[in-house]
Amino acid sequence: MKILHTADLHLGQVIYQNYDRSDEHQHFFRQLEQWCKEEQPDALLVSGDVFDIQQPSATVKKTFTDYFVRLHQECPQMHIVITAGNHDSASRIQADSSIWELANAHLVGTPPTIDSLDNNDGWQYNYIIRLDSGYIVALPYMTGDRRNVIQSILDKVADDNTMRLPVVMMAHQAVTGLDPAGHHFDIGTLRTLDPSAMGNGYDYLALGHIHKPQTIGHKEDDNINTIAAHRSPVVRYSGSALHVSCDETYPHTVSLVEIDCHQGKVQIRQLRIDELRHFYVLPSDGTSFTSADEALESMTEFVSKGERGYIRFRFDMNTDLPSNFGQMIYDALLPYNDEWRYNPKMLWTGVSDSKDSEKEELVFEVAELQQMTDPMMFIERTQDQYPGLDLEDVRQAFEEVKAEMLLLNEEKEVKNRQKTTAPEQ
Ligand SMILES: [Mn+2]
Structure with missing residues (x-):
């Protein structure tokens, strides 16, 4: 069984209050399409956070439809499985699921509830996709520990799986042992589940939610150039499609996963995503600017040498910036038609002369807020x-x-x- 695993597309994301990222998503989908054509996977998995907000605009919804219809047309045999993440509206993803079946695409939005266990109507099959080459258990974002519910689905798969075919399960969840690099939540406030709460019986757990590609318990997989081979079961985050914030300084990849049989060998190859816009911090030599003019001059020179990207400044704590500094930068970037963009959240270095200048602002990540009960x-x-x-x-x-x-x-x-x-x- 061969699958392409990605997650956290965050379609429709507007970054730094200002910039639309649709051209960056388009660039990602071009690469995804190429990989689907070359590799001919049995399934393409998107493990949640397809959209950045619960009610994306009509334009964003159209790009979603256009991208996935195109993928289906290019690879009609390939199953597409899309689950809802915490950024998505579960019911809106679910609402479109029957029409998407016509395009060999399976959309799963609404999670099973605790009460599902009292039912004997075969609700488990709403989450099981049976391919010729294996099984996919498609779980959308859920809150709390639902191990009995999940196990009940995996048990149905086990009953059916007399041929020992590979079992892949999708989930949108923070699990214990993850590396949260690039996310704003500190690990103490992030609600993680032990992987054991995800039940037994899968060979590969295709996770979404954490943006850094990683295999839980296998730090060596961070080297994107090696082909990893592990014994089943394997728990892995594919990472997000784009750098969702400038703090995600690691390379982003899509995971190509091959599984020989149930409880067999899981092989992972990472396909490096080329970003349309890179994130840059100026000065690029690691020092800090000490005046607005210095920063402006350096930026003007930097952007004239490249095509596009996001710029962020590092200043010494005691730099006096004019109140219209942001506007000066936006004005200077105007001729570049949004190809060069400005991240107004500055990095400050050094020690402040005056004690009262609290420049560090407290920031919450959207996902963290959504999980805050x-x-x-x-x-x-x-x-x-x-x-x-x-x-x-x-x-x-x-x-x-x-x-x-x-x-x-x-x-x-x-x-x-x-x-x-x-x-x-
Ligand atoms: Mn998420």
């Missing part, structure tokens, strides 16, 4: 910005709201039960 976590981490706030008061208020909501829910349930037990008319 406790509002107190957010408030605690931003409390510096609200000096007058009594955290105990706020905590108390949330507790009251929570209790009130529980009560309302109970009342609603009681009413529903009364309705269903009432005799039929």
Whole structure:
């Protein structure tokens, strides 16, 4: 069984509040198409975060359709499997699934629930795609530990798999042991699941969510030029299609995975993605600018030598920048028609002369915010910005709201039960 594994496309991403990345995505899809044609995989897997936001614009939806229809036309035998990530709307991905079946594409948006286990209607088969060469278990983004639900699906596969065909499972999940390089969340706040919570019975777990390509427990796979061979089971992040932020300084790849049989050998080859725009930090020699003029001059020279990219500056902490510095840079880049772009989040080095100049801003990543279920976590981490706030008061208020909501829910349930037990008319 041969698969191409990618994830975290983030179609429609707007970077630095300003820049549309559709040409960068187009550049990625051209490469993906070429790889599909050359390698003829049995399936192309996209493990979640297809879109950057839950309700992408009509233009972004059209590019999604155009790209995947084209991939299908070029490789009609290839199955395309797309699952929803935490950035996607589960129900919107699911809503289009039946029409996509006509293009040999399987879209899975809505996850199974804990209650699914009480059902005996074969719900597990909604997540199982049976190919001639093996099985794909397509799990979209789920919250919490669902190991019983997942195992129940894998057990159905095991029952059917008398020919010992390879089993690939997809998920969008942070697992223990991952390297979060390039993400803003620090590992303490990231909710990770132990890989054992993903059940037993798969040979390759095709993960999405973390943007750095990596095989869990096999650091040596970071070398993108070697062909890795491991015994089943293998747990791997393909990494994202584009550099989603400038902090992702490692190369991005698509994983080409071959599995000989169930519980057999898993071989991984990485296909290096060429980026349309690279991320640059100036000065490129590792020093820091000490004046706005110096930065502007250096940038003008730098961009005249290349075609396109993202520019970010490194300044000494004590540099006095004019308040219109950003505007100066945007103006200087105007003739380049968005080919050269500006990342206004600067890097600061050195020690500040004055103690009160707090230049480091607290930043949350979107994915981290979406996974934050406790509002107190957010408030605690931003409390510096609200000096007058009594955290105990706020905590108390949330507790009251929570209790009130529980009560309302109970009342609603009681009413529903009364309705269903009432005799039929
Ligand atoms: Mn994600």
